[in-house]
Amino acid sequence: MNPSTAILVALVLPMLGALLISLTGSRPNLRESVTLATGGILFLVVASIVPSVLDGGRPEVEVLEVMPGLALAFKVEPLGMLFSLVASGLWIVTSLYAIGYMRGHHEKNQTRFYVFFAVAISAALGVAFARNMFTLFIFYEMLTLSTYPLVTHHRSEDAKRSGRIYMGILMSTSIGLLLLGMIWTWHLTGTLEFTPGGILEGKASSTIIGVLLALYAFGTGKAALMPFHRWLPAAMVAPTPVSALLHAVAVVKAGVFTVMKVVVYLFGTDLLSSTGLSIWLMYVAGATILIGSLVALTKDNLKARLAYSTISQLSYIVLGAALANDWGVIGGSMHIAMHAVGKITLFFCAGAIMVASHKTEISDMAGIGRTMPVTMVAFFIGAVSVIGLPPMGGSWSKWYLALGAADAHQNILVAVLMISSLLNIAYLMPIVARAFFIAPNEPPEHEGIHEAPVLCVVALCLTAAGCVGLFFYAGDLYRLLMPIVQP
Amino acid sequence: MTEHLPILQIIVPLISAPVCVLLRRKMLTWAFSLMVSLAVLCMAAMLLQQVLESGPISYALGNWSAPWGIEYRVDVVNAFVLLLVSIIGAVVLLYAPSSVAKEIPHDRHYLFYTAYLLCLTGLLGITITGDAFNVFVFLEISALSSYMLISLGEDRRALTAAYQYLVMGTIGATFILIGIGLMYMMTGTLNMADLSSRLPSMHGSRTILVAFAFLIVGMSLKLALFPLHMWLPNAYCYAPSVVTAFLASTATKVSIYVFLRFVFTIFGVDFAFENLSLSTFLLPLSLIGIFVASTVAIFQTDIKRLLAYSSIAQIGYIMLGVGLVSATSLTGSIVHLFNHAMMKGGLFLAVGCIMLRIGSVDLADWQGLGRRMPVTMAAFVLCGLSLIGVPMTVGFVSKWYLILAALEQGLWPVALLVLMSSLLAVIYIWRVVETAYFQAPADGAAKVKEAPFLMQVSMWILTGATLFFGVSTSLTVGVAQRAAEWLLGGSQ
Numbered sequence: 021m022n023p024s025t026a027i028l029v030a031l032v033l034p035m036l037g038a039l040l041i042s043l044t045g046s047r048p049n050l051r052e053s054v055t056l057a058t059g060g061i062l063f064l065v066v067a068s069i070v071p072s073v074l075d076g077g078r079p080e081v082e083v084l085e086v087m088p089g090l091a092l093a094f095k096v097e098p099l100g101m102l103f104s105l106v107a108s109g110l111w112i113v114t115s116l117y118a119i120g121y122m123r124g125h126h127e128k129n130q131t132r133f134y135v136f137f138a139v140a141i142s143a144a145l146g147v148a149f150a151r152n153m154f155t156l157f158i159f160y161e162m163l164t165l166s167t168y169p170l171v172t173h174h175r176s177e178d179a180k181r182s183g184r185i186y187m188g189i190l191m192s193t194s195i196g197l198l199l200l201g202m203i204w205t206w207h208l209t210g211t212l213e214f215t216p217g218g219i220l221e222g223k224a225s226s227t228i229i230g231v232l233l234a235l236y237a238f239g240t241g242k243a244a245l246m247p248f249h250r251w252l253p254a255a256m257v258a259p260t261p262v263s264a265l266l267h268a269v270a271v272v273k274a275g276v277f278t279v280m281k282v283v284v285y286l287f288g289t290d291l292l293s294s295t296g297l298s299i300w301l302m303y304v305a306g307a308t309i310l311i312g313s314l315v316a317l318t319k320d321n322l323k324a325r326l327a328y329s330t331i332s333q334l335s336y337i338v339l340g341a342a343l344a345n346d347w348g349v350i351g352g353s354m355h356i357a358m359h360a361v362g363k364i365t366l367f368f369c370a371g372a373i374m375v376a377s378h379k380t381e382i383s384d385m386a387g388i389g390r391t392m393p394v395t396m397v398a399f400f401i402g403a404v405s406v407i408g409l410p411p412m413g414g415s416w417s418k419w420y421l422a423l424g425a426a427d428a429h430q431n432i433l434v435a436v437l438m439i440s441s442l443l444n445i446a447y448l449m450p451i452v453a454r455a456f457f458i459a460p461n462e463p464p465e466h467e468g469i470h471e472a473p474v475l476c477v478v479a480l481c482l483t484a485a486g487c488v489g490l491f492f493y494a495g496d497l498y499r500l501l502m503p504i505v506q507p
Numbered sequence: 508m509t510e511h512l513p514i515l516q517i518i519v520p521l522i523s524a525p526v527c528v529l530l531r532r533k534m535l536t537w538a539f540s541l542m543v544s545l546a547v548l549c550m551a552a553m554l555l556q557q558v559l560e561s562g563p564i565s566y567a568l569g570n571w572s573a574p575w576g577i578e579y580r581v582d583v584v585n586a587f588v589l590l591l592v593s594i595i596g597a598v599v600l601l602y603a604p605s606s607v608a609k610e611i612p613h614d615r616h617y618l619f620y621t622a623y624l625l626c627l628t629g630l631l632g633i634t635i636t637g638d639a640f641n642v643f644v645f646l647e648i649s650a651l652s653s654y655m656l657i658s659l660g661e662d663r664r665a666l667t668a669a670y671q672y673l674v675m676g677t678i679g680a681t682f683i684l685i686g687i688g689l690m691y692m693m694t695g696t697l698n699m700a701d702l703s704s705r706l707p708s709m710h711g712s713r714t715i716l717v718a719f720a721f722l723i724v725g726m727s728l729k730l731a732l733f734p735l736h737m738w739l740p741n742a743y744c745y746a747p748s749v750v751t752a753f754l755a756s757t758a759t760k761v762s763i764y765v766f767l768r769f770v771f772t773i774f775g776v777d778f779a780f781e782n783l784s785l786s787t788f789l790l791p792l793s794l795i796g797i798f799v800a801s802t803v804a805i806f807q808t809d810i811k812r813l814l815a816y817s818s819i820a821q822i823g824y825i826m827l828g829v830g831l832v833s834a835t836s837l838t839g840s841i842v843h844l845f846n847h848a849m850m851k852g853g854l855f856l857a858v859g860c861i862m863l864r865i866g867s868v869d870l871a872d873w874q875g876l877g878r879r880m881p882v883t884m885a886a887f888v889l890c891g892l893s894l895i896g897v898p899m900t901v902g903f904v905s906k907w908y909l910i911l912a913a914l915e916q917g918l919w920p921v922a923l924l925v926l927m928s929s930l931l932a933v934i935y936i937w938r939v940v941e942t943a944y945f946q947a948p949a950d951g952a953a954k955v956k957e958a959p960f961l962m963q964v965s966m967w968i969l970t971g972a973t974l975f976f977g978v979s980t981s982l983t984v985g986v987a988q989r990a991a992e993w994l995l996g997g998s999q
Contacts, residue, residue, distance in 0.1 A: 087904065087980050158898040165897070172945070180945045184937075195896065196926050203907065203922070207914045426854050 022064070023072040023079030027094045027149055030065045030104070032055055033058060038135045041151060045131035045506050053118050055134050073101045074500060079149055090212065092158065095151035097214070098500050099284070101351055103277045104148035106360045107270050111141050111477045117368055120263035120475030124375040133173060137262075139166040144184045144270040147277065153202050153212040153286065157194075160242070162272055164190045167266055171258045172381065185254040188239045198239030201232050203288065214281060218288020229287070230297045236282045237301055242275025244331045246308040253327040260337050260371030263323060268330055268363035271357050276337035280352055283341040284504060292344040293428070301342035303434035304426075306436040309336035310429055313443035320381050322370045325447060326363065332440065333359045333406065336421055339433065343424040346505040352422030353501050354494070358413040365402030366448075368480035369395050370480070372472035377493040382451055387460030389452070390465055391470045394477055396455045398484035403448040405487040413490025416497075424472040509553070513566040513579040516550045517632050518590065519543060525622040527617050536620040537604050543624060544597040547631070549594040555586040559986070565637070566834045573637070574698035580637030584841070586988040588634045588764045594840065595756040595852055596627045602965035603749050605958070610747040611659050617661055623646045623753070625652035630761045639773070640697045642765060643680065646729070647763070650676045654753055657746040668741035675728060675738040682725030688772075689718035703773050710778050719783070721767055730762035732816050732826055733796025736819045743815035748859030751811060755818055755855055756848035763825055763844060770829075771994040780832050789830030794924055797823035801931035805938070812869045813935055814854055817894060820928065821847045824909060827925070831912045837991035839908030842983050844892075846901035846976065853890040853969035857883050860958035860966060875948030876942075882957050884943050886970040891936035893973045896929045900977040901977065 021029070037058030042053040072079055073096055079096035096104075110297035118137070142463050143166055144160030164187070172183035206212055208223045221505060241248045255267050266272075283292065292298040312332025319325040336359070342351020372395045373379055373388060389396040408419075418437060425433040471477050490497075523543040527536045557564060561580040567573060581589070600623070611619055629649025633642055654676070658669035691697055693714050694705040709715055728735045739759075743751045770779045778784045796822045805815035825847070828840030861876065862868055862885045877884050893900035906925065911923040958962065976983050 076881055084979065085981075086978060087907065087984055092978070159900050165892070175945055184942075187933070187937065191895075192930050193934075195929050196923075200910070200922060200926055203910045204914055204919075207911060 021068055021143065023069045023077065024081040025095070026065050026069050026402050027079060027081050027096060028083075029056050029093070030062060030069075030108070030145050030150060031142055031149070033062050033065065034138040034145070037062075038138035038142075040123055041134045041138060042131060048130070051134065052115075053405055055115045055119075055138070056062055056112070057106070058138065059115050062141070063108045063112055066104050069096055070101060070105070073098060076503065082151075086154070089210070090206075091152065092155050093151040093334075094146075094149040094155065096149055096213070098504050099277065099281060100148040100150070100500075101370070102353060102357055102497070103273060106143050106273065106357050107141060107144045107148065108266060108482070110269050110360060113482050114261050114265040114364070115372070116475050116482075117134055117264070118477035120473035120477075120479070121261055121371050121375055122259065124473040124476070125222060125259070126174070129173070132169065133259070136166050136169045136273030137265075140170065140266060140270060140272065144274055149273045150214075153205070153282070156281070157198065157202060159381055160198075160274060160278065161237070162192060163242075163271060164194070167262070170262045170266065171255045173259055173262070174257070183256040184255040189248055189251040193239050193241030196239070201239055204232060204235070205246045212286075214285035216256045216285065217449060218284075218286055218291055220287050220355060221291045226295055226297060229291070229295070233287065233292070233301060234285075236406060237304075237338065239348045240275050240278045240282075242271055242277065242423050243279050244272060244308075245338055246306060246311060246331070249308070249312070249331045252267070252331055253324055256323045256327050259369060260323070260374060261293060263327075264364050264367035264371065267366050268325070271358045272330060272334055273360060276334050276341075276352075277356060279338050280341045280349070280356075283344060284349060289344040289349060292342075298342040299430075302339055302433055304429060304464040305335040305339035306433050309339065309436055309440045310443070311439050313447065316447045317443065317490065322380060322382050322385070322451070323367070324371070325382065326366050326370060329366075329406065329444070329447065330363055333363065336437075340421050343421075345392075345424055345427050347420050347427050347506050348424030348446060350498065350501050351417050351422075351424050352421060354497055355414075355417035358417045358490060361483055361490060362402045362405035362412070364416050365480055365483040365487060368476065368483060369402065372476045373478060375476065376470055376472040382454070384461070385451065386454050386458040389455035391468070393469065393471070394471055395480060396452065397481045399455075400452045401450060401484040401487050407444040407448060411491045412487045413493065413494060414487070416494040509557070509738040510548055510566075512554055512557070513564060513581055513635055514568065516547065516554065516635060517579075517628060519736045520547055520624045520628040520631065524621045524628065524786030526788070527621040527624060531617050533608075533613070533616045534604070536617045537600070537607075540620045541597070541600045542625055544593070544600045544627065547627065548590075548593040548597045551586070551631075553554060554581055555583075555590050555986070556581050557581075557747060559989075565962040573695050574701040578637040578698055578700070579635050580700065581635060581995050583986060585634045585764065587841065587845070587986050587990055588761065589631060590947055591848055592634065592757045592761060593631050595753060595848055598852070598968050599749055599753045599756075599856070599964045601750070601968075602856055602859070602962050605962055606749050606863055610661055611861050612661075615659060619656070619747075622652040622655045622659075625649075625879070626656060626753070630757050632763050634764055637699050638697050639690065639696060639702060641697055643684050643687060645919050646680055646683065646765075649758065650680060653748065653750075653758060654921075656754070656998045657742050657748040660745045660747050661967070662745045664741070665745035670743040672738045672742045674923065675735075679725045679728030682721045682728070683812070686720075686722030686725060689714050692940070693718070699773055700767070703775065703974070706774060707778070716783075719779070723785070726762060726766045726769065730759050730766060730826075731819055731822055733792055733799060733819060733823060736796070736800070736822075739819060740812050740815040741820070744809060744812045748855065748916060749864050750860060752852050752855035755814070758854035759818070759822055760844050760848055763822070763829075763840075767829065771904040776832065778997060786830045790827055792890065793823040793827040793830060794921070796820065797827070797928045797932070798924075801928055801935070804935045805931060807935075810858055810868045810873070810939065811855075811871060813870075813939075814851065814858065817932065817935065818847075818851055820932075821851070821894075824905065824925070827921070828909050829914065831909075831916060831918070831921075832995075833912050833915060834988070834991050834995060835908055835915055837994055838984065838987045839905055839912055841987035841990050842908060842980075843905035845983050845987070846905050846973075847970050849901055849972045849976065850890045853886060853966060853973055854894070856966040856969060857887040857890065858961070860962050863958055863962070866953040870942055872949075873939065874946040875943070877944035879948060879955050880957055882963065886966050887943075888936075888940060889970050890973050891939070893977065895936060898977075899974065901973050901983075902977070904977055904980050908984075
């Protein structure tokens, strides 16, 4: 398939899938087959664009001009390629997992769930492929709206309250700050196209550029930079597959992806590194990394702990962008993939524990490794990857980020990264230790091994294997991403 | 034939109105007035096309040439407003029969259609005429018929609402008449083009200043600029749903057009904005209006009233664009004139569908509506998103231009305030969404069907327009840009 057509197909396919899912809603098996088939084909379509991008091609397609000079248009460059591969690849695994989870947990309104899930994936791909900030913003908002019904899936009071926080923060930051930054950029430069080297150089005083950077960084609420991070723990009220794919991969990564994209293609790394205008952002990110980890330590609810861990890890990527040098950008971009695979494994495990043993609090999970050994081994692998130790993929991205911080002579931030890894150990490893080495508080309901539904276990094994695999194939990622910093 | 389009645009609905009284039969009058409104729509579309292709059209009534006779003058600004009014006129009529049957006593249906056509005539007349006194005449035709339309509401409070509107509307119209009279006294002409060429020589005159003041206050009353909006919430709230949808999308819009015409064409930008710095009072009033009305909307439990306050806020946006006086800001205003008509029309039509089925517009009775009437609620949510200004809807396009205009003039606090006010819209729309989707229907709530087919069709036409013109803006923004340039420079 022609890469330009593939872009459009990749965007339309999940929509078509959503339509088919809603039509086959009365027949669950058929409906789930549609989800899986759509996911499979989608991944192949996205993958078919890779060779062209690796060869230095930048396939693009313009759909229509919405306002004069502002087109709804798509163009695939390495960063977007990476994000789209991660989102579409993990969608298949999450679909497998969701089938096991939703059925095992007897969730209601499953059709609506799968429909909005597919729409959300389409929106995430739109963010990944956007050729300009305008298109990105459209899909960014679509992602917020399409995930709202997923976050509030249970329709309870609790869900309603969390939904308010979710919509409130994401909408107010994107409309109040991001949109303002975008229109301001348009006013200053007359373009919103993502251009290698940036478009803002020489167009505005350094004060205005600093203000714009703040509008973009905080306006991208999905990046969960403190103090706009509250929506992420609130969103944990959603069913676990949603937390896994959306709040470890698609939604949050759309946020940090936006920050990275804006820094590299709107501001330009040279502009930021030569003027030092992004140093404050490094420290905000650094603070978010540490505070997020510290708060995670205090959480007993497993999903809440993972949520704060996500907040902390997202700021690694923002930090990479703020460093605005080659290593920082490479490390940050790589972390999009590495953290996605690691964190989704952890969320899968949390959901599996919930389905199989109905436990949500870490203090209740003593000895759970004896009844759910596969799940807890996968949890261990995911945890090691998130901490950033070899032989897991997460080690590479942290390596490059630390290099980037050293390169920028920000020794404090190098220290922050190291301390954060220690904190990661402190909040993830006790869970594993407790599961394997402490006897259960009360005799387990089930004798012997009692794992979650088989589809859940398969899914979390796949992503755990992915953590290991990424360690060995990081070189390929590096080759894919290199052109971002050295065109 | 085509050279008589300007007069046919008015005379067809005007003559058809009494015919409705003769026809009397319910369905017959409906079918007849629907055909008339479709014909009006075709004529408006043809007029706009003519103007876009070959420039302004001047039509002398009865061959009495201007400035002695009455001149109808169609340029890109009013051709656009004509199209807007006639689109809404036709779509709402298509929607009308079931809703009218529910909300208006059966023996008065023919009166409804008669008044409706008269109101349409009045609104079109105000828009098309090039004669200042003629504006007043049509203003009264549309106002009197709309008092009647509002008082047809089944709630007895509709009568007080109509009365309140009558008092305020008459004050407004009288002020406008005084203003026109003073201008006539000084210049001896009523033709707009003639006025605009004679006025500059007497800009220092105190009489002209007084005329200007009377006109501004009168028009601000008619278009419901904060704080002269008091008549609007009750009128919208107690009128039959159809009437609300029609008036909300057209009446205030046409008044805004009159404002643009008098201020920009007759008095001119220099006089109004440089000599008298009209902006210093327009900008704060619009901004305060946006915030006050949006905040009040948040606390409403009656959905029609909620939307009415939201309308006042949206009028604030339009007048904000007028107050910023640049090509970009006027583009934003004019495009929002059109866009707001589409989305608010869509919202009120959705409310009408719900009113038809559950008989209430009280938020508390809307519990669980997301499941009981999913199609209608979907339309409501989509139009509501447009009110917030979510991308891919028309609301986003208007906001884009308004904010861009504020930034161009370095007024970033204004830009920030506009954005913040969108968040208030999030709150009042989301209150409805939460009630409709999160609360289970009250016990004993009867199962309801969706509204009849024709109502659905018209509701989705406007909802579809809300989405379509959010993606493809070449028609709306393209015309609005030309209209803005015309108002700012090309009017002489």
